[in-house]
Amino acid sequence: MSERQQPWSDAEVRHGRLLVLSDNPISRAITTIATAAGREVVVVADDDGGPGLDPQPGDAVVLCDHDAPDAPAVLRHALGSGAAYVAMMASRRRAAGLVEELTAEGVDTSTLHVPAGLDLGGKGPGEIALSVVAEVVAESYGRPGGPMRG
Template identity: 80%
Template sequence: MSERQRPWSDDGVEHGRILVLSDNPIARALAAIASTVGRTVVVEPADDGGPGLDPRPGDAVVLCDHDAPDAPAVLRAALASEAAYVAMMASRRRAAGLVEELVAEGVDVSTLHVPAGHDLGGRTPGEIALSVVAEIVAESHGRPGGPMRG
């Protein structure tokens, strides 16, 4: 069977972890979906950042609670790290203040995905999590996402 005919591959492609702050319905749905697609997920339940997510090269960092007390510090550290993907769950309007604060501190937010995920129109925790996992998978393969049809 040619590579073109193979619909999927179970070849051992290594991906970074998905680090999630904090524990809420979206984070739990994200962990379930990401685990299903073979990603390692670490959910930090403490909304103050706990012991720290400590992103490594290739990791994805998803802030599921933009109101968490340590949100600015978590984003600051993630954006300064070698994480491959940094995102925050929030509308552009709700995230604006936090992003402005980071910019005022001199933090480069050009790689920050806010709002996190692809625009699928979902409203439930599972649908929102699906859009975020889809974006992480697309980014990890250097793809923009979107329909495969031409």
């Protein structure tokens, strides 16, 4: 009798936290999906600079509210923190303006993922959240997030 091979590993893998600002349907879906994937999620509901959003090396930071008045401050802080992944959900137009603003201030935006997530084509909060969590997972393993088939 042959031994069955499982497609997963039981080895414990340590990842940083997934820090999400602010509380909305997408951030709640991110919490559900990322928790199921074994990630610790911290949602900061306040739109006032992200108090308590203290990114550590290895953490992922996702700004789910591009209209938050503190978006530039949150991104500035996260990009300078050593977080492994920093992203913002935004239209390409809004993203371009914000990136331009941060770059003019001297902030290195080369690692900023905007718009956040992989291009899955999803429109609803759960589908958008899936694309974001998939990108976080891919980044944490140094993978591009494309199809596995050759």
